[in-house]
Amino acid sequence: MWAQRLSGPFTFQQVEVEAPRADRLAAGQVLLATRAGGICGSDLPFFKGAPFLHAADPAGRTTPAPGFPLHEVVGEVVASRHPEHSPGDLVVGWASAFDGIAELVVTDGEGLAGYDTTMPPTTAVMLQPLACVLYAAEQVGDVRGRTVAVIGQGPIGLLFSHVLKQRGAGRVVGVDRVDRSDAAGVFGVDETVTASANLWSATVADADRPELVVEAVGHQVTTLQDCVDGVAFGGQVLYFGIPDDLVYPVDMMTFVRKNLTLRAGVTLERRRVLRDAGSYLADHPALREVYVSDVHPVGRAQEAFAAAVQPAVGQYKVALDAT
Missing domain, CATH: 3.90.180.10 (Medium-chain alcohol dehydrogenases, catalytic domain)
Structure with a gap:
């Protein structure tokens, strides 16, 4: 073969x-x-x-x-x-x-x-990446009315933006070095930030800090800290990016004093979430086109x-x- x-x-x-x-x-x-x-x-x-x-x-x-x-x-x-x-x-x-x-x-x-x-x-x-995103979104819980930020607006990050918006997020902020404003309307992004994650986290106003930050970049150690810096007090960080290093340094004083939750994991129940992805795509056929x-x-x-x-x-x- x-x-x-x-x-x-x-x-x-x-x-x-x-x-x-x-x-x-x-x-x-x-x-x-x-x-x-x-x-x-x-x-x-x-x-x-x-x-x-x-x-x-x-x-x-x-x-x-x-x-x-x-x-x-x-x-x-x-x-x-x-x-x-x-x-x-x-x-x-x-x-x-x-x-x-x-x-x-x-x-x-x-x-x-x-x-x-x-x-x-x-x-x-x-449908395979969509299934992964749907499963992860289930784990973060209720996002209705909340501000969420998705760091990285590549193929996975855009799906997170869409799924979290459909799950009721009040405001979705997409952060990426590449200008993704052309995709914002289709994927439910309310605000597109064309910047590095560290620049975003250093300049976001306290009143605009998201309750949930999704790290959808991976492959380097710095972006996780940017999420910790950018998220609101009492918020949650979902690390969905793929780690290329076994140990990631995190400012634990900031993490503790902000009363944060860090979540990560792999996709389980794969046959079930693949079927869920099929139903989701049937409900949102515009995603197929782009x-x-x-x-x-x-x-x-x-x-x-x-x-x-x-x-x-x-x-x-x-x-x-x-x-």
């Missing part, structure tokens, strides 16, 4: 590798023929050369597996040992081994769900990842088309 192999920093090569065998699936696993993939911010450090710290490679490999790094996938079930998935089903969700840039992928069936197949696969791929802004053929994965590494005005989710 074909696969894109990350042969070095910023470099993909298309290779032919042995296909996974349906008769070797473990209980609960599904064999997918990929149709599309979405590039997530959590994939980008590996494209740039970072080691994979999220889980040990069960095969003991010291080099990236073919198809790495991509986990947002849409595909057709070829074989299944999961009771809810059958051959021929079209599904969306997680490539659990982060190896989704390949013709065939073995993944955990609990991280997959069906979707409205009137959408092309390159649109349906947005969220995936750039589609590249899978044979040009390197070009697609290079674009995703460089956020730009008008660029949101970058997807790969494997059809």
